[in-house]
Amino acid sequence: MKRVYVNEEWCLGCHSCEYNCAFANSGLSDMVKALKGKKLFPRISVNGKDKISFAVSCRHCDDPLCVKCCISGALHIDEGRVCIDKTKCVGCLSCMMACPYGALSVSENGTAQKCELCLENACGEPACVKGCPNRAIVYEER
Structure with missing residues (x-):
């Protein structure tokens, strides 16, 4: 089965995965409306300090x-x-x-x-993977 894997060496700590996850699971089609001024409820979270960050998901x-x-x-x-x-x-x-x-x-x-791998919101692959600018998050079978 394919799963989400994170390479912490590549993680920038930018939180783009969190924003994309929150938007993909919001049920809205406009990212600005989905995220503007609201508390976010992503299903992935970026943790870390200083130079090391990593995304945590199921x-x-x-x-x-x-x-x-x-x-x-x-x-x-x-x-x-x-x-x-x-x-x-x-x-x-x-x-x-x-x-x-x-x-x-x-x-x-x-x-x-x-995280339920975005299978119910028709992204094709998890939104966190699509939204990671450094490709630190991958969706693959190992």
């Missing part, structure tokens, strides 16, 4: 702890991807505590959110 683990600890059954595996059924999530955020990578975050409505 690893779509083969045996995900987040799925095991989800009390509502909202997290599930679908064709190798770890997905969230937003209608089932109760916002307990136990999945955030269980994830060893820190790949889950809080959404606009207080429930959990995570």
Whole structure:
């Protein structure tokens, strides 16, 4: 299965991946309207200090702890991807505590959110990959 991989040696720490992710998952067709003056809720986050930065997103683990600890059954595996059924999530955020990578975050409505590889928003490939100016983020099978 293809996954998102990050080469921290190439990451500029520019946060373009976060902006592109937030826009791709906003449901709007105009990036300015989607992002202007709003708090962003990207499903990827750039971390780091000084000269080292790296983007963190879901690893779509083969045996995900987040799925095991989800009390509502909202997290599930679908064709190798770890997905969230937003209608089932109760916002307990136990999945955030269980994830060893820190790949889950809080959404606009207080429930959990995570990278689902942009397969539901018809980008063709994850928006973070398309938006990375230095190609530090790739979508490939390893």
